[in-house]
Amino acid sequence: MGSDTGLVDRWRSLLSSYNVVASQLERELQDAHGLTMSEYETLDRLIGVDCEKRRMQELAADMYLSQSALSRTVARLEKGGLVQRTLCEDDRRGVYVNPTEAGVRRHAEASKTHRAVLAQHLQGQPARV
Template sequence: MTPTREGELTARWRDLLACYHDLSCALDRALQERHGIGMSEFEALDLLVDAGDCKFRMQDLAAGMHLSQSALSRTVARLERRGLATRTMCENDRRAMFVAVTDTGRDLHALARPTHRSVLAEHLG
């Protein structure tokens, strides 16, 4: 790889990181201030609400959110403490855990969704 090409790739990478950092901070700040929920909690609710009445396997939710299993467990625990989601064991595989959104979680998601989408539009639109 030529030094010029390497420099271009590095600059693009740094621009991407800066964009992600700015957007995630703006999302976290707006969601926390207006709805008392962090970006990770909102993203989990967003995926759960999009699933309809289905339950998500924890590992599938982790993959959709690009979080480690432990980071997702902490996120889901916060949702569970607030009554926004529930966790249940899989009847067929005791190692598997399912997550589902509650009605309270759906209500909070409905209130926070416009804030989330507004911040996205402001930074990406």
């Protein structure tokens, strides 16, 4: 039972660390760039691949969001002019999503904030935006 206690303690420590970093990311991304952490992560995954568009199903498989949560996130990004959705010509059930020029610019700006928060918490460096 003693080793189980150690595992549980490590798990709780990991959760605490995640919550601290995620809360700060959420605050700073929202305040500086008008993005939630999920919106930033969606843009980051779209822009981080070498193709002009991705199927929603592929994007959902790469992320921690459910298909419906991703769909709501993409809808907010689309409303803000940061991404656009198009139907797949071969399979009408498939939906592609790609960043707009405004989305690429917002992502570039927000990446600095994102990296500064990560550096502060994961490398012990002070956050500089």
